[in-house]
Amino acid sequence: MLRTDNILNTVRMLQEENLDVRTVTMGVNILDCAGPDISAVVSAVQNKIRSKAGNLVRLCDRLTTRYSLPVVNKRLAVSPASILLEGHTAQDALLLGKALDAAASDVGVDLIGGFSALVQKGMSEGERVLVESLPQVLAATERVCASVNVAGTKAGINVDAVRLVARQILKMADVSKEQNGFAAAKFVAFANIPEDNPFMAGAFLGPGEPECVVNVGVSGPGVVKRAVERLVAARPGASLDEIADEIKHTAYRVTRTGELIGREVAASLGVEFGVVDLSLAPTPRVGDSVGEIYQAMGVSKLGAPGTTAAVALLNDAVKKGGAFASSSVGGLSGAFIPVMEDHALAQAMADGTLTLEKLEAMTAVCSVGLDMILLPGDIPPETIGGIILDEAAIGVVNRKTTGVRVIPVPGKKPGDHVDFGGLFGSGTVAKVNCPDGAVEFVNRGGHIPAPIQSLTN
Amino acid sequence: MPDPANNRFVVSVLVGDRAGILRDIATAISDMGAEIDGVSQTVVEGYFTVILTVSTTAGHVPDEIKAAIEERFGTDEAAIAVRPYGPGSPSRYTTEGDRYIVTLTGSRHLELFRSLTAFLASKDINIEDWYMARAGESVTHIGEVSVPHLLDIKQLHDELSDLAGEMDAKVHIQHENIFRATNDIGPIKSLLRTKPC
Numbered sequence: 001m002l003r004t005d006n007i008l009n010t011v012r013m014l015q016e017e018n019l020d021v022r023t024v025t026m027g028v029n030i031l032d033c034a035g036p037d038i039s040a041v042v043s044a045v046q047n048k049i050r051s052k053a054g055n056l057v058r059l060c061d062r063l064t065t066r067y068s069l070p071v072v073n074k075r076l077a078v079s080p081a082s083i084l085l086e087g088h089t090a091q092d093a094l095l096l097g098k099a100l101d102a103a104a105s106d107v108g109v110d111l112i113g114g115f116s117a118l119v120q121k122g123m124s125e126g127e128r129v130l131v132e133s134l135p136q137v138l139a140a141t142e143r144v145c146a147s148v149n150v151a152g153t154k155a156g157i158n159v160d161a162v163r164l165v166a167r168q169i170l171k172m173a174d175v176s177k178e179q180n181g182f183a184a185a186k187f188v189a190f191a192n193i194p195e196d197n198p199f200m201a202g203a204f205l206g207p208g209e210p211e212c213v214v215n216v217g218v219s220g221p222g223v224v225k226r227a228v229e230r231l232v233a234a235r236p237g238a239s240l241d242e243i244a245d246e247i248k249h250t251a252y253r254v255t256r257t258g259e260l261i262g263r264e265v266a267a268s269l270g271v272e273f274g275v276v277d278l279s280l281a282p283t284p285r286v287g288d289s290v291g292e293i294y295q296a297m298g299v300s301k302l303g304a305p306g307t308t309a310a311v312a313l314l315n316d317a318v319k320k321g322g323a324f325a326s327s328s329v330g331g332l333s334g335a336f337i338p339v340m341e342d343h344a345l346a347q348a349m350a351d352g353t354l355t356l357e358k359l360e361a362m363t364a365v366c367s368v369g370l371d372m373i374l375l376p377g378d379i380p381p382e383t384i385g386g387i388i389l390d391e392a393a394i395g396v397v398n399r400k401t402t403g404v405r406v407i408p409v410p411g412k413k414p415g416d417h418v419d420f421g422g423l424f425g426s427g428t429v430a431k432v433n434c435p436d437g438a439v440e441f442v443n444r445g446g447h448i449p450a451p452i453q454s455l456t457n
Numbered sequence: 458m459p460d461p462a463n464n465r466f467v468v469s470v471l472v473g474d475r476a477g478i479l480r481d482i483a484t485a486i487s488d489m490g491a492e493i494d495g496v497s498q499t500v501v502e503g504y505f506t507v508i509l510t511v512s513t514t515a516g517h518v519p520d521e522i523k524a525a526i527e528e529r530f531g532t533d534e535a536a537i538a539v540r541p542y543g544p545g546s547p548s549r550y551t552t553e554g555d556r557y558i559v560t561l562t563g564s565r566h567l568e569l570f571r572s573l574t575a576f577l578a579s580k581d582i583n584i585e586d587w588y589m590a591r592a593g594e595s596v597t598h599i600g601e602v603s604v605p606h607l608l609d610i611k612q613l614h615d616e617l618s619d620l621a622g623e624m625d626a627k628v629h630i631q632h633e634n635i636f637r638a639t640n641d642i643g644p645i646k647s648l649l650r651t652k653p654c
Contacts, residue, residue, distance in 0.1 A: 003640070004599050006640040007599050009640075068629055253640075256638040256645055259645045260648065264649065
């Protein structure tokens with residue numbers, strides 16, 4: 001028997017606190033589409049995506065009606081495209097990228113991830129073709145998202161790959177300079193990339209994943225923020241462990257909502273259910289901000305001493321609530337801090353209270369890394385390489401995922417404002433301290449060995 | 458030997474709430490050698506109400522059961538009804554459909570409850586449980602209802618919203634699984650026995 005107060009609590013979460021499912025992402029294996037004839041490859045890829053995902057959006061919309069629960073984004077993630085590009089050219093890579101874009105459009109999803117390569121230990125020819133093609137592919141497509149895994153705890157850091165990727169990020173920005181370098185916003189460099197992440201831009205279907213699988217990203221941060229606000233309003237002196245407890249209980253409910261939707265979508269489509277990703281993914285909308293959660297906890301100026309601890313508290317409480325709620329937790333699962341996509345974080349960057357260096361510290365305890373950060377257009381590739389190396393080091397040593405999604409904005413200087421619109425948001429170009437202070441280190445190239453933490457057997 | 462099928466009764470008791478009412482009723486029934494098969498009890502604004510099904514092999518008639526229960530209460534304290542539960546009694550009403558939760562909030566409006574329940578009845582939506590609470594001028598209704606599979610939920614929601622809007626109220630109808638997911642602790646898989654959409 002349902003209790004009336006529980007019913008009203010759930011209704012409040014749905015109607016007043018923006019409880020939703022942030023993304024339903026279908027993973028589709030496209031490795032069986034590989035072959036020597038690129039025309040046949042792209043045709044097979046498009047047919048497979050249409051056959052597997054043709055009903056995805058319709059089903060999600062039905063569930064939205066059934067539960068009065070919005071499924072905000074419907075997306076696709078495919079096998080690493082680099083594998084299909086073995087023996088092919090950069091021109092072929094462009095054709096494949098456009099085919100993925102067209103297939104995503106056909107089935108009505110807004111983004112498709114998996115234009116990806118795993119190069120943490122070295123780079124095959126297909127992987128090199130993919131990385132070299134990234135600027136043209138991301139500029140020529142609307143929905144395609146790309147990622148390259150440059151490091152792993154077991155592999156160490158592929159510094160040569162980091163240097164190449166850094167140069168490619170600058171090219172992505174350059175080929176899309178009319179859109180303020182927007183192509184770079186669809187690319188992430190990872191350490192320890194998860195194979196089942198449903199969130200963009202880093203989603204892809206890992207080699208160990210099923211033929212077709214539905215992964216889900218839980219609700220945005222608004223519900224957690226309101227829960228903290230409610231607790232603090234009722235008990236102004238609430239301690240941090242009380243706040244952690246409140247977040248944990250809220251995360252439990254949010255996670256189960258996500259799993260319910262994911263399992264129903266998977267069952268209706270006759271495919272496997274994969275994971276619930278617990279990550280709190282903000283949007284630029286007021287009330288849908290991770291930064292606002294820290295503010296609700298008492299960090300009035302984001303970036304002030306104490307902010308990293310607030311991130312750690314939130315990240316841990318979300319994981320604990322989610323881990324009890326579901327046996328199918330995966331992906332990134334924690335708290336995102338994508339600066340442009342979170343109005344409170346973006347404002348703190350504009351105000352100067354939140355700096356690139358403080359963000360880096362926060363990434364040591366959040367679920368991802370430096371995400372959606374604008375950089376000056378004249379930043380040297382070695383500086384971008386250094387940023388990626390630092391993040392990769394945090395990920396590799398701490399056995400966690402870290403990522404770098406930065407956008408060098410052609411013609412812009414620190415303090416300039418840039419607006420991408422929509423979910424990608426707006427922000428202020430960050431100042432990078434000592435931008436040429438590690439050129440020699442980065443240019444040594446080679447490989448940073450796997451840390452001692454990798455020897456676990 | 459009395460036929461147990463012809464010795465079942467449905468009993469209802471309405472009385473001002475106090476501690477010990479169920480004890481008094483249960484004692485009266487068990488002292489007669491009868492078994493209580495089912496109970497549903499609630500309190501609404503200070504009034505206790507219970508409905509029970511009772512079976513006996515001792516050949517009792519309804520008036521005997523009623524009298525036994527009345528002895529436990531003061532004169533005119535309780536309104537008691539006892540009816541045979543035998544052939545011709547209603548079987549459990551079932552609707553081929555899923556269970557949904559209707560929540561409606563608005564100001565006190567004479568037509569609100571009547572219009573809503575009339576609408577649900579017109580769609581063959583069976584109300585299985587209903588709760589209403591007032592707080593000042595506002596009122597909240599929560600209903601557990603069975604919605605036939607044939608009904609289009611989106612259309613139903615739109616029509617309900619139009620109806621509520623006419624009375625300055627807000628209404629939602631949501632599948633019960635969302636409430637079970639957020640409040641129960643069992644595995645989500647166990648909720649998915651209903652037909653996928």
